[in-house]
Amino acid sequence: MFEMSKMVEIWIIVGLSIMAILFLVGTLARLYRKAGPHEALIVYGFRGRRVISGRGTVVLPMMENCRDLSLELMSFDVAPQQDLYTKQGVAVTVEAVAQIKVKSDTESILTAAEQFLTKTDQEREGLIRLVMEGHLRGIIGQLTVEEIVKQPEMVSDRMRGTCADDMNKMGLEVISFTIKEVRDKNEYITNMGRPDVARIKRDADVAAAEADRDTAIKRALAQREAAVAKAQADQERVAAETASLAKQAEAQRDLEVKKAQFQEVTKRQQAQADKAYDIQTNIMQQQVIAESVKVQQIEKEQQVKVQEAEINRREKELIATVLKQAEIERQRIETLAAAEKARLMAEAEGQASAIRQQGEAEAEIIFKKGEAEAKAMNVKAEAFQEYNQAAVIDRLFASMPEVVKALAQPLANVDKITIVSTGNGDASGMSKVTGDIAKMAAQVPALFETLSGMPLADLLGKVRQIGDKAPKPVDGH
Numbered sequence: 001m002f003e004m005s006k007m008v009e010i011w012i013i014v015g016l017s018i019m020a021i022l023f024l025v026g027t028l029a030r031l032y033r034k035a036g037p038h039e040a041l042i043v044y045g046f047r048g049r050r051v052i053s054g055r056g057t058v059v060l061p062m063m064e065n066c067r068d069l070s071l072e073l074m075s076f077d078v079a080p081q082q083d084l085y086t087k088q089g090v091a092v093t094v095e096a097v098a099q100i101k102v103k104s105d106t107e108s109i110l111t112a113a114e115q116f117l118t119k120t121d122q123e124r125e126g127l128i129r130l131v132m133e134g135h136l137r138g139i140i141g142q143l144t145v146e147e148i149v150k151q152p153e154m155v156s157d158r159m160r161g162t163c164a165d166d167m168n169k170m171g172l173e174v175i176s177f178t179i180k181e182v183r184d185k186n187e188y189i190t191n192m193g194r195p196d197v198a199r200i201k202r203d204a205d206v207a208a209a210e211a212d213r214d215t216a217i218k219r220a221l222a223q224r225e226a227a228v229a230k231a232q233a234d235q236e237r238v239a240a241e242t243a244s245l246a247k248q249a250e251a252q253r254d255l256e257v258k259k260a261q262f263q264e265v266t267k268r269q270q271a272q273a274d275k276a277y278d279i280q281t282n283i284m285q286q287q288v289i290a291e292s293v294k295v296q297q298i299e300k301e302q303q304v305k306v307q308e309a310e311i312n313r314r315e316k317e318l319i320a321t322v323l324k325q326a327e328i329e330r331q332r333i334e335t336l337a338a339a340e341k342a343r344l345m346a347e348a349e350g351q352a353s354a355i356r357q358q359g360e361a362e363a364e365i366i367f368k369k370g371e372a373e374a375k376a377m378n379v380k381a382e383a384f385q386e387y388n389q390a391a392v393i394d395r396l397f398a399s400m401p402e403v404v405k406a407l408a409q410p411l412a413n414v415d416k417i418t419i420v421s422t423g424n425g426d427a428s429g430m431s432k433v434t435g436d437i438a439k440m441a442a443q444v445p446a447l448f449e450t451l452s453g454m455p456l457a458d459l460l461g462k463v464r465q466i467g468d469k470a471p472k473p474v475d476g477h
Helices: 002-031 106-116 121-141 145-150 152-169 188-192 194-386 389-412 430-442 444-452 456-461
Strands: 032-034 039-045 050-052 056-058 064-070 074-078 091-102 172-184
Touching: 002 032, 039 106, 050 056, 050 106, 064 106, 074 121, 091 106, 091 121, 091 145, 106 121, 106 172, 121 152, 145 152, 145 172, 145 188, 152 172, 172 188, 188 194
Parallel strands: none
Antiparallel strands: 032 056, 039 050, 039 064, 074 091, 091 172
């Protein structure tokens, strides 16, 4: 038990020690300040002022304090708002760019810290710009416009040399000073270069004229030499062309002669070859025909032999099979024919008896039917004889509308009728159509005469007058 409590105390002591060490390390880390290569730490307190640059240091709390001072390059424009007057009294406006930084030595850093540590970047640049503008005004007043415009490097060197003392007092140094632009309101700078421009332009025009003259002379000489050379070349070319044409003509003549000779030899050889070919062809055709005739003779002889052998074979086969089978078949057919004859005779006798009875019944039916039809015809004839003239006319005229309707039926299937008038005074339009229909209706009696085979007047004449009685039919017996 005592050992356990002792172990716990040891672990507590170890833990507290570790915590104390961690706390001490954290505190030291917070107190340790580092300065980058672009800045300097100004430490002040009970140990006095110290400058820390590019390394670190411990700043004791409540005893010391520190501030950062930038060592970076400062670039700003130097452009005074008022016009600057030159040595000649010409008002000019100068715009320049200055590059300034704090010096790297400890004394200059402490001096700059005294001057600018509590000021902002804008305030610091404003103070420096005022100093630079003052020195620039003094330097411009000692120079002419021509010197300022033509020798800007001289102005920059004098500016750096003049400002060096004042910049050292502030712990600064001028890295560069560059003039960007110089201008004036009276166009002095513009007019300053006009004499030189005119002179240069004059010299340029003279030089151009001389160059044009020399060029024209050289061009004329070159053209003359070129014309002479061209004429000589043309003469040589014509002579060469003439000689070439003569040679070409001779070569063409020789070629035509050789072609004619070659064609003559070729045609002669071709004719000989064609004649020999025709002769050889005829010989070959005769040989082919002879061989073909021989082949046909051999084929016919072989066919005759084959046919004779086939005839002998068929004859023997018929003798061996057909005749014997025919004799057997004949005997079988004669037996079947005798049996069939007996059967048919028996059936014929039975059918003859039935047919006779059926014929007698059908004859009786036909007789009865004819007798009934004859009686019906007599009755119908008596009924027609009862028709008088008025009945016939009534039947005739009652059927006439149906006939006329049938004649006009094709007109009902017409969807549209286009009427064209010839203008000759005849009937036209719908009156023409209705007139044609009336003519068609007037032809109905002729139609009846054509269908009946006798004139309509004779047909009506045979009809009895009203009130006449039909004669009694005479009995056939």
